[in-house]
Amino acid sequence: MTLSGIVKLLILSIAGFVYLKHWEEQDSGNNALGIAKFLSTSPCVNRAIETNNPELIREKIEYLRASVGAAFIVVGNKDGIRLSHPISERIGKPMKGDDNDRALKKGLSYVSVANGSLGRSVRGKTPVIDSNGNIIGVVSVGYLLTSIESKADHFFIFLLIMIALVVLTNALISNFTAKKFQNAIFGFEPEEFGRLYMELEVTLSTIKEGVVSIDANGYLRSINRSACDIFKVKAEDVLNHRMDAVLPENNLTEILTSKANQYNVEMMIKGQAIVANRQILIVDNQVVGAVSSFRLKDEISELTKQLSQVREYSDLLRSQTHEHSNKLNTISGLIHLGKYDDVLGLIGQETERYQHLIEFLREAIHEPVIAGVLLGKSERARELGLLLDIDDGSQLLTLPEHIRAEDLVTILGNFIDNGFDACISSNTLKSERQVSVSISDFGDEIIMEVEDNGCGLPKGIAQQELIKQGVSSKSESNRGVGLHLVDKIINQYNGQLMMESIDNKGTRMTVYLPKQHAGKDIKHDIN
Structure with missing residues (x-):
């Protein structure tokens, strides 16, 4: 009481x-x-x-x-x-x-x-x-x-006794109710609960990702500042309203019945592409609501682009450091032997090869990030004892506005890395291990082809399964992402992917991306 x-x-x-x-x-x-x-x-x-x-x-x-x-x-x-x-x-x-x-x-x-x-x-x-x-x-x-x-005094004494009994009984009931209430709020005192609520409000308002939550009936119970900015709404206009009424494209209420968490879900909401993670809330084995966090896909793509560039620069520098270290050791040995003419010839040969590759990429490939990835992969191939052959007829001039250069980097990088892995794990002589790359923008399509003379497509995995997330022929964990990501990019551009084995001793990966931004059906051809 x-x-x-x-x-x-x-x-x-x-x-x-x-x-x-x-x-x-x-x-x-x-x-x-x-x-x-x-x-x-x-x-x-x-x-x-x-x-x-x-x-x-x-x-x-x-x-x-x-x-x-x-x-x-x-x-x-x-x-x-x-x-x-x-x-x-x-x-x-x-x-x-x-x-x-x-x-x-x-x-x-x-x-x-x-x-x-x-x-x-x-x-x-x-x-x-x-x-x-x-x-x-x-x-x-x-x-x-x-x-x-x-x-009257007798009555007053009786009244005082009854008051004492009521207070004692109420104290027992209040103590029981308080313990039950504390258990319901995980043992927190009301003051602590209020402090945690304020901390949550401040945390949600400061994180960059958008966060929304709904209750078991599908009513919007919380939305942070970032989510309001992304959806261009005011919190007071949407709170305590049905989620499917204020943001019908979100589909968050669907997981209340499916009870299946969803991760990296791409969707369009109010004309904006977002990537969302959605998870149900369960208390005492009962679904009490759901939470969704999301970011604009453009922001994630920009971060992916920057990460991809940094990784390529890192690979290039590591390869060049390793290669130059070997060359310097060779030059040092030749100097000690007094073979000065051989030293000059080796330096000239190395400079000529590198300058030729750079000049070719500068003239044939006008997108700097794509030229950079090819240069970096070339040095990486030399480090691994492989040969990366870039077709002399390759050409990639100005990209159409709707095709992003970083998406092509993702496709090429995955194909080339897979080719490297296939060559290393094959029985082909080391001197014959080769990955060939061809890029063409002639006609109405951009065509990218990567071919290797490695072990070919895996026989134990159906080719249609290779593009699924988590499916990989490699034994390491956290694999099976590359081809799935490539497939999503190709679908985005209504392109076509072809995978084929070459006499069971190699693999050819070919991608066709239409230059026109058409809405035709997505195709996946696997031979």
Whole structure:
């Protein structure tokens, strides 16, 4: 029970006690007045007053007083002189209280509270009228207030005991309820829960990814600042509304029934391409809602582009460092042997080869990132003891606006790396291991072809399965991503992918990307 509840209970109890005391006084006064009226009509009382003889009524009055539990029954004449009193010594003396005038002078019957000879009392007073209608005396019946308060005090003690029992019972129930409530909020105190809520609000507002959550009925319960910026909505306009009403393209409510988490889901919402992760919320084995985090696909693509470039630069530098280290060791040995002409010839040969490759790429490939990846892979091939042959007829001039250079880098990089792996794992002589690359933008399509003389396509895996995420012929973990990513890029451009084995001793991967941004059906041809 809260403090306010205890205060309210005490106020109600005191109010009840005061009301009971007042009601008891009123009830006692009414009873006293009734008895007084009864006695005022008694012939015996009339004769006692007329003859001024107290003995006529003493025994009867005392018997009646004891029977009704009154503190006193006093009969007085018209001058207010007592003819009866519980204490016989006070008979014949004036009545106390100064409250007889309304009865003796005005002939009224009433209830009053006054101080008498026995103490403060509530009394009922009524005039005694003779047969001629004259007021000849007064009857006063009273109950001491101390006796009335004594009755009320018993009730007040009972009330206090009940209050104590109610408070104790409520304390036990509150303790049980508090523990159950704490278990429901993982043992946190209300202050801690409030602090965690504020921390969550601040965290959600500062992270760059958009985050939304719904309850089990599909109503939007939270949305952070980034999500509002991405969807171009205001939080107050969409919160507590149905998710499928405010953002119908999100489809987040579907996982409430499927109960299947989704990762890296690509979708279009309000004309924007996003990549989302969606997960259901389960409490006590019950689905209570779902959460989705997402980012604009353009941002992810930009990060992928930057990462791809950094990786290619890293591979190029590592390959060049390794290759130059070998060349320097050779040059150092030739100098020690005094073979200066051979040193000059080796330096000239190396410079000529490298300059020829750079000049060719500069003239044939106008996209710097694609030329860079080919240069880097060429150095990587030399490091691995392979040959990367770039077809002399290759050409790639300006790309159409809808085709991104970093997507072509992803396709070429995956194909070339797979070719390297295939050659290394094959039984082909090391001097004959070769990966060939051809790029052409003649006609209406961009054609990229990568061929190797390695081990060919895996026989234990269906070719249609190779493009699925997580499927790989390699034994290492976290593989089976490259071809799946390539396939998604090709689908995006409505292109065509062809995979074929060459006499079971090699693989040819060919990609056709239309230059026109057409909406034709996606194709996958696997031979």
